[in-house]
Amino acid sequence: MLTARELTKRYGETTAVDTLTFDIHPGRVTGFLGPNGAGKSTTMRLLLGLDRPTSGKALVNGRPYADLPWPAREVGALLDAAAVHPGRSARAHLLALARGGGIPQRRVPEVLDTVGLTEVARRRVGGFSLGMRQRLGIAGALLGDPGIVVLDEPVNGLDLDGVRWVRGLVRKLADEGRTVFVSSHLMSEVQLVADQLVVVGGGRLVADAPLPELIAAWSRTRVVVRTPDPDPLTACLQRRSGPERPVTVEPGADGELLVYGADPEEVGDTAHAAGARVHTLYREEASLERAYLDLTEAEVRYPAASGKSGTAQGGAGQREGR
Template structure:
């Protein structure tokens, strides 16, 4: 069955990312509202919601980039800030543009690697994995958006973490790149990793994710498998539109 908000407590087993009654206020604005769900290993979990739903804020709270007003976000049972070498446990891509444009791709990754006790061999490995070996010594400021996305994915993979979080990773990618992302997400989940993927592309989410979390106005709307949703609705897009019909906030940011 589709698990919807208000249907009682969930059984928590082997949770890797866990949000417990997470709330975040920015002044008078409520961005995340008593939000609870878990993301488990071995699945690509799609994270869906309209603009302003609180997806990006929730991911920032998991990663310790913002402090919750109340509640807690945990990775492997601990707060992100308590992880000694966080890149070895969690990899994330939230903003591909948040890179020093004057550095080369290699030096950008090497700086990150050194902060977490990761050697230069691993830097070369992830550059090869994302298809950037040929431009490793070029300045990031000369990269296209798609190349920056690949670099951000390389950074997320750098510590070979068990938990991965991606916010709109296919932005700027051509069709070959989109298919590569899809295959990568599936491979990571097949390896037993926990993958949380936020995207507005319903058609791509239907091909990539096997579980879905839907939020609106900062609150949980539904959790389900893609199969469960498409058994109830003609498509994942139809399911999403029906579930979020009362949650659209025009002019809101994520």
């Protein structure tokens, strides 16, 4: 369980993380999504006690990271795959971490095997490809068999095989009941693995909700109508709006009408009834990617209510539903 409460980090005038509040629960994969520079890495560093928050709290299992008795056995993290001395062998790197964290040395060959680096264990890290370093970083995160796994952009630099391997690993870790917190700036990547999404933009919380809920909220399908008689059509459409099925009409950028809550057939029939001429009429599916970009760019806060309902659902049932 990772907890952020009103977490804030300022560097001089810039606010990297702005009053973030969220909980990351065990048993599911929580995707941490935001464009580059949104404050994802800083938030992770605050949670892991590397940076000091300007205000607010960052807790791991209810206490600050530095107060954990065996941090390496409770939390495993990959923050920066390049963060290894290039002159050290993969094995020596992990051995040093095991010794520092009070982890049995037999875990070193085990995790090397898990990430598929056994063959190159004695080679110096300086000669590793980015993908191999990424795997070594993941090996380091898994070393203490931790209940919480934090991965910052784990698929960066991996080839397709590697990406699929990480997806499988992340899924497996969550299914074993661990807390898995994975950041990415790619919507498409997170969409494939996450059960829950925490979205940030400009250091602020944009959304914290189960993935299906966000998809539903963001994928607003709409009907685009181009008509020389917008007023009667708008009036007629609004008359069809009811409490169960609200229909809203917004003017588009080029004078077209954007209709939400009605399908193209209905809009066409309504136009006919209203006597409005129709020049163009089609359905437009808003892409999730586009919605995410709009959301993070505008830093609109997603209503907290839906985030709460998602929290209450718990992880297991949700996963079965997928």
